[in-house]
Amino acid sequence: MPGETKADPEATPEGAADPEATPAETADPEATPVKAAGSEGASEQAAGSEGASEQAEGSVSAPAGRWRPLRAWRAAHPTATRVIGVVVTVLAGVFVVASLVLPNRPEDIRPAEFVRLPVEALIGAVVLSALPRRPRLALAWVGGVALGLLSLLNLLDVGFNQYLGRGFNVILDWPLFTDAYSYLQDTLGGSGALGVLFAAVAIVLVVLALSALSVVRLSNLMARHRATTTRAVLVLSMAWMTCTALSLQVSGVPLASERTVTTLQSRTDAIRQTVRDEREFSKTARIDAFGATPASQLVPDLRGKDMIFTFIESYGRSAVEDPIMAPGVDRTLDGSTEALAKAGFHAKSGWLTSATYGGSSWLGHSTFMSGLWVNNQNRYRTVSASDHLTLTDAFKKSGAWDTVGVMPGVQKGWPEAKWYGLDKVYNAFQLGYQGPKFGWSTMPDQYTLEQFQKRVHGKKHAKPLTSFVILTSSHQPWAPIPKMVPWDKLGNGSIFDAIQKAGNKSSDIIADSTRSKEEYGKTVQYSVTALTQWLERYGNDNTVLVFLGDHQPISRVSGNHASRDVPCAIVAKDPKVLDKVADWGWTDGLRPAHNAPVWKMSSFRDRFLTAYGSTPHPSKN
Numbered sequence: 292m293p294g295e296t297k298a299d300p301e302a303t304p305e306g307a308a309d310p311e312a313t314p315a316e317t318a319d320p321e322a323t324p325v326k327a328a329g330s331e332g333a334s335e336q337a338a339g340s341e342g343a344s345e346q347a348e349g350s351v352s353a354p355a356g357r358w359r360p361l362r363a364w365r366a367a368h369p370t371a372t373r374v375i376g377v378v379v380t381v382l383a384g385v386f387v388v389a390s391l392v393l394p395n396r397p398e399d400i401r402p403a404e405f406v407r408l409p410v411e412a413l414i415g416a417v418v419l420s421a422l423p424r425r426p427r428l429a430l431a432w433v434g435g436v437a438l439g440l441l442s443l444l445n446l447l448d449v450g451f452n453q454y455l456g457r458g459f460n461v462i463l464d465w466p467l468f469t470d471a472y473s474y475l476q477d478t479l480g481g482s483g484a485l486g487v488l489f490a491a492v493a494i495v496l497v498v499l500a501l502s503a504l505s506v507v508r509l510s511n512l513m514a515r516h517r518a519t520t521t522r523a524v525l526v527l528s529m530a531w532m533t534c535t536a537l538s539l540q541v542s543g544v545p546l547a548s549e550r551t552v553t554t555l556q557s558r559t560d561a562i563r564q565t566v567r568d569e570r571e572f573s574k575t576a577r578i579d580a581f582g583a584t585p586a587s588q589l590v591p592d593l594r595g596k597d598m599i600f601t602f603i604e605s606y607g608r609s610a611v612e613d614p615i616m617a618p619g620v621d622r623t624l625d626g627s628t629e630a631l632a633k634a635g636f637h638a639k640s641g642w643l644t645s646a647t648y649g650g651s652s653w654l655g656h657s658t659f660m661s662g663l664w665v666n667n668q669n670r671y672r673t674v675s676a677s678d679h680l681t682l683t684d685a686f687k688k689s690g691a692w693d694t695v696g697v698m699p700g701v702q703k704g705w706p707e708a709k710w711y712g713l714d715k716v717y718n719a720f721q722l723g724y725q726g727p728k729f730g731w732s733t734m735p736d737q738y739t740l741e742q743f744q745k746r747v748h749g750k751k752h753a754k755p756l757t758s759f760v761i762l763t764s765s766h767q768p769w770a771p772i773p774k775m776v777p778w779d780k781l782g783n784g785s786i787f788d789a790i791q792k793a794g795n796k797s798s799d800i801i802a803d804s805t806r807s808k809e810e811y812g813k814t815v816q817y818s819v820t821a822l823t824q825w826l827e828r829y830g831n832d833n834t835v836l837v838f839l840g841d842h843q844p845i846s847r848v849s850g851n852h853a854s855r856d857v858p859c860a861i862v863a864k865d866p867k868v869l870d871k872v873a874d875w876g877w878t879d880g881l882r883p884a885h886n887a888p889v890w891k892m893s894s895f896r897d898r899f900l901t902a903y904g905s906t907p908h909p910s911k912n
Contacts, residue, residue, distance in 0.1 A: 322521075380512060383505035388412060390438050390502060391550050395448030395458060398851045405542045406529050407548035413524055415506075420513040431510040435503030441551060442498055444558070454845045456648030456763045456855070461558065462565045463668045467651075474731055479798065509685075574661060574679045581685065581900055582910025589689040592871060592904035596863075597748065598686060598757040599836045603818045604700075604766045605811070606840030608642065608856040609849040611882060615805065616812030616848075623816040624882040627823035631862065634827045639869055639877040640860035642889040645842040648855050653707075655841035655857075655892065657681075657762070660711065662896030675710045682896055684712025686757035686907070695747050696720075697760045699732070699739045711759060717746065725792040726755060726784030728747045732763040734784060735773035736818050739763075740825040741781045743885075748829060754832065762822065765814035767845060770795040772813050775820060778828060804847050811848050818879075826862065830866040837899075858883050859895070871902045 365372045391409035394400050415434065419427055445488040449460035475484035514521040533539070534547035581589070610620045628638060646666040647654040657665040660681040665671050686692040696708060708716045722742040724734040743760060764773055771794020776786055800806050826836055840857030843849045844889060860881050863869055875898070878884040890898070901907070 314357050347648045380508060383468065383508045385506045386501055387438065387509065390442045391444045391551050393442055393550075395445040395452070395554070395848070396851075397449050397453050400449070401528075401542070401544075402907070403544040406541060407544065407550075408527065408534065408547055409548045409550065410531055411549070411551040413528050413531065414810045416513055416520060416524050419506075419510040420517050420524075424514070427510055427514060431507040432503055435506035436499055438506065439499035439502030441497060441554065441642050442502065445554070453847065454649045455651065456843075456846060458561075459564060460561065460667065462562060465667065483798075565667075565669065567872065568667075572663075572670050572706070573673050575782050576674045576679050579679050579910050580662075580897055580907045581680050581905060582678075583908040584906055585686055585908070588904075588906040588908070589685050590900060590903045592902075593835065593868070594691050595755055596833050596835045596865075596868070597831075598692070599748075599757050599760060599834070599838075600660070600682060600758070601760040601762060601822060601836065601838040602652070602659075602841045603762050603822070603838060604652060604764070604841060605814070605844040606765060606815055606818065606857060607645075607843030607849060608858065609843055609853055610812060610840075611858060612885065613808065613812075613849070615808045616815070619812050620815050620819075621882060623819050625880070627819055628880040628882070630827060631823055634830070635864045636826060636862050637864075637866070637869060637879070638860045638862040638881050639872060639875070639879060640858055640881055640883040641877040641887045642856040642883055643859045643892040643895060644838060644889060645840070645855045645857050645892050647842045649842065649845040649849075652761075652841040657707075657791065658892045659839070659841075659895055660759075660851065662893055664891065664893045675707045677710070681711050682899065683757055683759050684710070685900060687712040687714070691754060692757045693752060693754045694757045695759070697739060697743045697747065699724075699734050700761055700763045700766075702733065712760060717742070722746070724784040726787040729764060729771055729773050729787075729791060729794070730797055733764045734763075735787055735821070736762040736764040737773070737775060737778070737821040737825075738781055738784050738787070740821055741778060744825065744829050762818050764816045764821075765811070767807075767811070768797040768801045769807060769810040770797045770800040772810060773817060775817065778824075808848050810861075811844055823881075830864065832864050834864065835868055836860075838862070857892075858890055875902075 362589055385782060388409060389405055391411050392404055392407045419431060419434075422430060444459060444461070451459045451464070472484060472488065475487050479487065531547050534545070539546045541892050611624070612615050631638065643659070645655045646658040646664050651668075654665050654667070654671060656659060657671055658661075660683065661679055663670070663674055663675055663679065680688070683694050683696075687694045694711075694713045694715075696711065696713040698705065699718055700718050701716070701718040702720070705716065705718065719733040722734065722739065723740060724742075726734065726738070729735060739760070742827060743758070747756065747758065771791050773787055774790050776790075780786055795810065800810050822836075822838060826834065830836070837859070839859035842857060843853055843855055846853065858881075860883075861869065861872060861877075862881075876888045878887045897907075
């Protein structure tokens with residue numbers, strides 16, 4: 292009829308209602324919520340009726356009065372409404388593109404990464420703009436949530452690479468969140484840890500919501516302007532192919548991106564590899580070169596010696612070679628070497644490559660003791676449930692030694708003690724400590740070693756002892772740090788109260804890389820000093836000490852591309868003990884030379900057993 296106009300369903304003028312909008316989009320500043328009479332799936336009663344409602348297809352009806360203040364404001368401020376709508380749309384686009392190109396390594400987060408053109412955005416634009424309303428909205432919501440989940444996984448990768456030197460394993464790593472929360476409680480306190488937890492939950496919800504809403508908003512815009520969307524996609528697709536063909540880059544970063552596709556493929560491959568690795572490692576763990584060795588042929592050249600295997604937390608190669616940490620640590624190692632020599636002890640040291648980095652110390656412990664490469668939680672569960680021979684168990688099975696574990700970091704049940712072959716274990720609650728905690732560490736290393744002496748090493752035994760001791764004072768966050776006190780003044784540990792109160796707060800250290808390095812170096816000096824002074828004070832002709840680090844410190848301290856090497860030393864007063872490893876090429880003293888041999892940590896067990904006279908008798912269960 293004359294004067295009647297027909298609305299173009301695919302190109303709505305700015306400020307007009309979107310006939311495809313969902314209730315969640317009714318508040319969209321770009322689309323006035325008032326709909327024309329007869330529009331699809333919606334009706335509005337005459338103005339002034341309090342029970343009026345507006346209903347879009349597939350949506351839940353809502354009272355019309357609910358939107359009246361917003362409508363009135365829009366009607367009064369059309370320019371501001373339009374500007375806000377444009378800004379929100381632009382921000383939605385930026386958020387989606389940033390999510391698609393978000394790196395998963397901390398060192399890759401730089402501006403050049405976020406000016407890339409993601410092919411996934413082009414594919415998504417084609418699909419969403421071509422679909423009818425209902426399937427388009429459904430796909431937009433699902434795709435938005437999926438994009439949010441992908442962003443969260445990338446952020447987890449960033450965190451895991453920062454702290455553990457590897458990405459997040461979607462199958463194996465969920466239990467680590469419990470350990471992370473316990474660590475936060477120890478370092479930030481209960482309220483601080485709870486605050487971090489709430490912040491993490493909020494971030495998850497916000498990322499998922501923003502991702503979904505952004506994709507839905509952009510899909511509606513593309514549906515209203517299909518012709519413009521098609522032209523834009525064609526132009527951008529040509530640009531993407533050109534950048535790919537010519538390998539165009541900005542600051543070394545390719546302009547054409549297919550990161551999301553690559554990431555999904557790598558995660559799929561990682562899941563397959565995890566499942567395959569679990570199956571293959573269970574077979575490997577059943578094979579043991581010394582599993583059937585008779586008791587009389589296990590470490591016969593160490594009979595009569597008190598063996599001590601000691602791990603120093605986070606004692607890595609960076610402590611010995613980094614320009615910030617090394618000067619103090621090297622002075623301590625060299626000074627301790629001289630002090631031990633005066634007491635009649637000598638040492639040889641080399642490098643071992645740990646199976647873990649930054650954390651998960653138990654993986655380093657089990658790798659060293661079992662001779663297997665235990666680099667994930669599945670492998671740890673498999674090997675610790677097996678009868679694969681550990682170093683401490685080898686001494687126990689020989690019948691010539693009793694075994695004991697001193698574990699100040701263990702604060703709950705520890706069934707692995709059986710696998711390690713330990714007759715007795717002293718955990719954090721069985722060493723009589725009544726002093727303060729130092730960050731995560733439940734007690735200072737000096738106190739741990741003194742209790743080891745009083746409760747275990749200093750007592751008379753029918754057999755020599757093989758001991759497994761974990762020292763924890765060098766565990767992050769490296770604040771506050773204990774100090775050495777007179778050995779005869781240690782008492783129940785309350786002497787450390789004043790030292791703990793006068794120390795740094797972990798919150799002042801944890802976010803500062805330089806200070807973290809400095810304080811980390813001090814903790815290593817403390818741990819080495821406590822251990823070597825203990826040996827000077829209580830060691831005898833039959834004491835043999837093997838000590839090493841379990842892994843490197845986190846990348847904030849060791850660097851993004853640090854090796855996984857840790858120092859390892861064998862210390863003894865009897866020269867015959869070190870003569871047995873003379874062909875290893877290790878450095879004299881506690882500080883290994885830069886070019887000293889580097890072995891995988893998993894190779895130590897067999898080399899050690901062989902060096903001290905053990906005869907291989909393979910077992911295959």
